[in-house]
Amino acid sequence: MTSLYDPRIKMRHLQAFASVARQQTVQGAADTLSLTASAISKALSELETIIGKPMFKRTRKGLMTTAEGEQLLRHVLPALGLLRDGLNLAAGRQQKAGVYQVRIGVLPTTAAAVAPLAVQKLQSGYERVEIKVIAGTNMELLYLLREGELDMVVGRLPDPTLMFGLSFESLYSEPIIVLAAPSHPLATRQDLTANDLLAYPMVIPLPHTAVREAVDTFCLASGLTSLPRVIETLSDSFARSLVLSSDAVWFSPWGTVKRDLGAKVLMRLDINTQSTTGSIGLSLRAGVEISQSAQLMIDAIRTQARLWRES
Incomplete structure (x- = not known):
């Protein structure tokens, strides 16, 4: 044979x-x-x-x-992920008795939107919930998802080449916007162009991320082939602190800074970035049975995404 x-x-x-x-x-x-x-x-x-x-x-x-x-x-x-699932199930390690366990991967640029609200919703409905949240780039998180180390990834629509063995469910769309401190010289000006940004340090996402690709495409289409002063980061807290204490401008997904805009802590500059709009959603392993705890989290994320869209 x-x-x-x-x-x-x-x-x-x-x-x-x-x-x-x-x-x-x-x-x-x-x-x-x-x-x-x-x-x-x-x-x-x-x-x-x-x-x-x-x-x-x-x-x-x-x-x-x-x-x-x-x-x-x-x-x-996918094979290693399925094998890990099978071994955990056979050994009884998949879930502690009476405890809901779920592992979520979130991109730092999308973590501030629906994921925290969904976690709060799930914890308020169940007494014993263990939730593990891991931040990283799309590539890092999707690898962990395929290997069975994560139940789901919440983030911007990845490059199609990263999606083998995975499925994507769109939840909502949002643009990347340009922000500055309220005291910034450009904060109250209207009809700005992308060229106006060149006089200031620019905070942009790290290379090889979905949000960076959108920013690069926007800059190329706007004629910005060379950026003289650039700070690359995926840390929202660092970018926010830097912008508030300097004349830097920040390219950030709208959902990340929604509350700062509402409180007027940050100001959105009058630059049309609608071309950067991208889909935010859930990545899951295709054809793999979802645990009860993961399904509860998915339902909570969908609910919060609907409320987010409506707001």
């Missing part, structure tokens, strides 16, 4: 491969798996020998999957 898989391939090969794909460095993968870098390198070398093709290529950004590596990754990540 023909074997369904190559018996030379072991779990350590697949775990090392998936971890390097996520961390983009051998050392980062080694730290994540509590192994030595040499053990990771050996596992990758053995895997590439078995398959007969390289799985990674070296770039300035780190180790990136080759076309063949990307094909393998699309199958390995």
Whole structure:
């Protein structure tokens, strides 16, 4: 009888491969798996020998999957997640008796909108709730979701290339707006253009994030091919403090600063950024049964998103 898989391939090969794909460095993968870098390198070398093709290529950004590596990754990540689910269920570790457990990934640029309100709603309805919230970039969080480390991710619509094995449910849309302190020279001016921003430091999202891609597209369309003074961050608290204490301007999703705008702590500059509007929603593992606690959280997020839209 023909074997369904190559018996030379072991779990350590697949775990090392998936971890390097996520961390983009051998050392980062080694730290994540509590192994030595040499053990990771050996596992990758053995895997590439078995398959007969390289799985990674070296770039300035780190180790990136080759076309063949990307094909393998699309199958390995969901498989590892399902295997983890099965082992947890068999061992009775999926859920503590009488305790609702849910793990949410949130992008820092969307965390301030519906996620905290949904958490409050769920906790108010159930006495024993354990909620784990992890912040990160789309790429980091979607990797954790595929591997079964998260139940869901709340964030901006990811790049389609990141969505293999996942589904996306749109909840609401919002633009990225430009903000400044109420005392800023541009705060009360009307009919501003993007060129007016070049005289001031600009706080923008980190590269390789959905919000940064929207900002870059806006700047390119507005003729801003070079930004002289840039501060890159995903920290809302840092950006807010910097803007309030300086003449910097800040590109931020509207939902992140809605309350600051209502309280007039920050001012929205009169620049049309409607082209940056993007969909915010839920990413889930496709074809995977959702736990009762995760479903309760999803329902709470949907409810808060509806209220958010109506407001």
